[in-house]
Amino acid sequence: MLCHSSPGISLSEPKGDLGYIFELKSSHQESGPWEGRVLEKREKVPSCIHGCLEGRAQICWLEEVPLEVLRQRESKWLDMLNNRDKWMAKKHKKIRLRCQKGIPPSLRGRAWQYLSGGKVKLQQNPGKFDELDMSPGDPKWLDVIERDLHRQFPFHEMFVSRGGHGQQDLFRVLKAYTLYRPEEGYCQAQAPIAAVLLMHMPAEQAFWCLVQICEKYLPGYYSEKLEAIQLDGEILFSLLQKVSPVAHKHLSRQKIDPLLYMTEWFMCAFARTLPWSSVLRVWDMFFCEGVKIIFRVGLVLLKHALGSPEKLKACQGQYETIERLRSLSPKIMQEAFLVQEVVELPVTERQIEREHLIQLRRWQETRGELQSCSPPRLHGAKAILEAEPGPRPTLQPSPSIRLPLDAPLPGSKGKPKPSKQIQKEQKEQQKQAKGYLDKPPTPNQTKMASAAGDACPPQDVAPKDPVHQDPAPQDSAPQDSAHHHSRESLTSQESEDTYL
Amino acid sequence: LHNVFKSDFLFKFLVIGNAGTGKSCLLHQFIEKKFKDDSNHTIGVEFGSKIINVGGKYVKLQIWDTAGQERFRSVTRSYYRGAAGALLVYDITSRETYNALTNWLTDARMLASQNIVIILCGNKKDLDADREVTFLEASRFAQENELMFLETSALTGENVEEAFVQCARKILNKIESGELDPERMGSGIQYGDAALRQLRSPRRTQAPNAQECGC
Numbered sequence: 001m002l003c004h005s006s007p008g009i010s011l012s013e014p015k016g017d018l019g020y021i022f023e024l025k026s027s028h029q030e031s032g033p034w035e036g037r038v039l040e041k042r043e044k045v046p047s048c049i050h051g052c053l054e055g056r057a058q059i060c061w062l063e064e065v066p067l068e069v070l071r072q073r074e075s076k077w078l079d080m081l082n083n084r085d086k087w088m089a090k091k092h093k094k095i096r097l098r099c100q101k102g103i104p105p106s107l108r109g110r111a112w113q114y115l116s117g118g119k120v121k122l123q124q125n126p127g128k129f130d131e132l133d134m135s136p137g138d139p140k141w142l143d144v145i146e147r148d149l150h151r152q153f154p155f156h157e158m159f160v161s162r163g164g165h166g167q168q169d170l171f172r173v174l175k176a177y178t179l180y181r182p183e184e185g186y187c188q189a190q191a192p193i194a195a196v197l198l199m200h201m202p203a204e205q206a207f208w209c210l211v212q213i214c215e216k217y218l219p220g221y222y223s224e225k226l227e228a229i230q231l232d233g234e235i236l237f238s239l240l241q242k243v244s245p246v247a248h249k250h251l252s253r254q255k256i257d258p259l260l261y262m263t264e265w266f267m268c269a270f271a272r273t274l275p276w277s278s279v280l281r282v283w284d285m286f287f288c289e290g291v292k293i294i295f296r297v298g299l300v301l302l303k304h305a306l307g308s309p310e311k312l313k314a315c316q317g318q319y320e321t322i323e324r325l326r327s328l329s330p331k332i333m334q335e336a337f338l339v340q341e342v343v344e345l346p347v348t349e350r351q352i353e354r355e356h357l358i359q360l361r362r363w364q365e366t367r368g369e370l371q372s373c374s375p376p377r378l379h380g381a382k383a384i385l386e387a388e389p390g391p392r393p394t395l396q397p398s399p400s401i402r403l404p405l406d407a408p409l410p411g412s413k414g415k416p417k418p419s420k421q422i423q424k425e426q427k428e429q430q431k432q433a434k435g436y437l438d439k440p441p442t443p444n445q446t447k448m449a450s451a452a453g454d455a456c457p458p459q460d461v462a463p464k465d466p467v468h469q470d471p472a473p474q475d476s477a478p479q480d481s482a483h484h485h486s487r488e489s490l491t492s493q494e495s496e497d498t499y500l
Numbered sequence: 501l502h503n504v505f506k507s508d509f510l511f512k513f514l515v516i517g518n519a520g521t522g523k524s525c526l527l528h529q530f531i532e533k534k535f536k537d538d539s540n541h542t543i544g545v546e547f548g549s550k551i552i553n554v555g556g557k558y559v560k561l562q563i564w565d566t567a568g569q570e571r572f573r574s575v576t577r578s579y580y581r582g583a584a585g586a587l588l589v590y591d592i593t594s595r596e597t598y599n600a601l602t603n604w605l606t607d608a609r610m611l612a613s614q615n616i617v618i619i620l621c622g623n624k625k626d627l628d629a630d631r632e633v634t635f636l637e638a639s640r641f642a643q644e645n646e647l648m649f650l651e652t653s654a655l656t657g658e659n660v661e662e663a664f665v666q667c668a669r670k671i672l673n674k675i676e677s678g679e680l681d682p683e684r685m686g687s688g689i690q691y692g693d694a695a696l697r698q699l700r701s702p703r704r705t706q707a708p709n710a711q712e713c714g715c
Contacts, residue, residue: 143596144519144520144569147519147520147541148519148520148541151539151540151541152540154537154538154539154540155538187569187571188519188541188543188567188569188572189543191541192540223571224571225571225574226571226572226574226575227574229575230574230575257578259544259575259578260544260545260579263543263544263545263575264543264544267543267544268543272540272543319547319549319562322547323547326546326547
């Protein structure tokens with residue numbers, strides 16, 4: 001049913017996950033000649049539960065979830081959110097399943113923070129966002145950001161008015177990022193991502209989620225040369241060969257560069273492509289399972305748009321084909337259909353990583369080394385948690401001697417040796433990991449990282465810029481530090497910190 | 501309505517220039533004859549096509565509208581190949597966008613073709629009060645670099661259609677005079693569905709103001 005015509009459901013669910021109240025700005029701060037017109041529209045028009053203004057939305061469908069089911073899901077999610085470690089450690093499969101079913105709208109914002117590790121980052125860096133927020137920022141970026149503020153989801157009530165709350169927060173988040181990573185600056189494709197986050201959480205939380213997306217889920221996507229997105233275009237195209245040979249053949253015969261259709265899809269995580277409720281469901285899965293979901297959605301869309309000879313009849317030329325991919329049939333983007341297809345499509349992290357290696361080698365042969373260094377990407381919530389364990393209470397007594405991060409332990413030449421206790425714990429964790437991880441996320445990354453050599457400075461360990469410096473995790477969790485570092489130095493530190 | 505006509509030619513056009521100069525709005529105004537006040541910024545590339553009547557010939561324009569931000573250039577440059585014409589857009593209220601023109605021009609000539617026909621568009625003509633670039637200055641720049649030049653407004657529609665049509669007309673003239681060979685690879689020109697017949701023997705009888713675009 002159409003979203004805005006479902007009063008029963010909109011009553012049962014708060015508007016915006018935090019129950020934001022959006023005030024109607026009166027005409028002060030008139031910053032553009034069209035201000036009046038937009039406001040007028042807004043005053044008259046009711047909006048759906050997602051905040052889309054009627055008649056201006058991407059088609060906004062809502063799959064009806066019975067109220068009772070919704071309540072049940074909410075209480076399950078509340079339990080998960082309140083017992084993060086238990087759930088993340090032991091019941092990852094279950095979390096994945098629940099993300100596939102869709103996160104209840106009232107808890108979506110919290111769940112995204114929890115899955116992405118944005119919440120942990122925030123806890124580890126108290127006051128950081130405020131500090132960035134207070135800084136003036138580089139005018140070079142501010143100018144570009146300002147030009148984009150009114151161009152994000154203008155159909156959404158939060159962003160409709162110039163200079164309104166939504167646009168102000170968007171500015172703060174994007175500006176803060178340019179200060180947090182000055183060498184990355186601002187990429188226009190970050191704006192829709194930040195806007196979607198802001199629809200679900202306050203600015204500070206949205207900022208840390210954005211950081212996680214840019215650095216863990218989609219590293220390199222927004223960097224200077226956009227090399228990561230070009231590589232992923234090749235990976236997508238190569239995966240398509242198995243998923244839909246017909247579509248693959250057609251696209252290669254017409255010499256259509258993947259960049260022509262996938263740039264916006266991937267860089268915005270489909271936020272500007274799919275109907276709104278599908279966007280949310282895709283993001284639920286994306287936060288849990290990582291970039292695999294983005295690849296799968298792309299593959300499903302290509303398969304259903306170009307996957308049969310009948311469909312190709314209308315796409316004789318290059319231009320017609322691109323047109324078809326730019327105006328996809330609503331049927332294949334519809335929430336229930338799309339999610340089902342994405343869940344069932346057998347494309348795994350391992351396949352993506354293998355293909356990544358192949359394409360990386362090809363790139364190096366034809367174009368030389370990559371110019372920008374991105375950290376390896378982490379495939380979803382579990383991998384992120386393992387790479388960056390948050391502050392949590394530990395049952396062990398805290399060690400009486402604490403060593404700095406790089407100090408070798410007596411008796412070891414290079415890397416610190418873990419204590420027996422830690423080794424034991426590590427084994428246990430590995431045992432647990434086997435149970436619920438479909439593929440171990442790091443071996444390929446480690447290989448790639450070592451192949452790429454040490455040319456790239458590890459950002460998190462030795463930041464060039466003082467602004468970069470995250471307070472190290474031990475600040476907020478002293479009792480956890482020794483355990484954390486020694487374990488990392490053995491297992492994940494190389495792959496985590498060596499940039500490609 | 502467009503599909504009723506068969507086109508004589510198909511030209512590939514580019515719209516290039518800095519971010520926020522109104523490239524997508526120009527395209528939208530040209531195709532829909534409306535100002536799009538709620539447009540997204542372009543990520544990657546957008547497309548549009550329209551058939552126009554230039555001096556009695558139907559020309560289908562296939563327009564590639566590119567993202568303006570510097571870091572997208574590494575991606576969008578790959579779209580330049582085979583473009584016959586380009587709108588090079590700056591914002592008359594922003595000197596920065598004007599200063600960037602030389603770079604864009606080099607890219608277009610190098611990556612599309614030496615013969616690409618370019619029209620310089622000083623957009624946002626309606627915001628004359630905030631003007632930072634004078635008409636005179638820009639027209640000098642255009643002359644020095646052999647560009648056509650118009651000031652346009654995607655908001656009011658002023659000179660928008662003209663920009664596309666003038667650019668197309670110049671390309672047609674070049675074809676008729678033999679300066680451009682549509683059959684050369686990468687010319688950005690293809691014969692349309694109305695086939696080659698009239699074009700095999702180029703007529704030189706073109707009246708410049710005969711029938712301006714009737715669509």
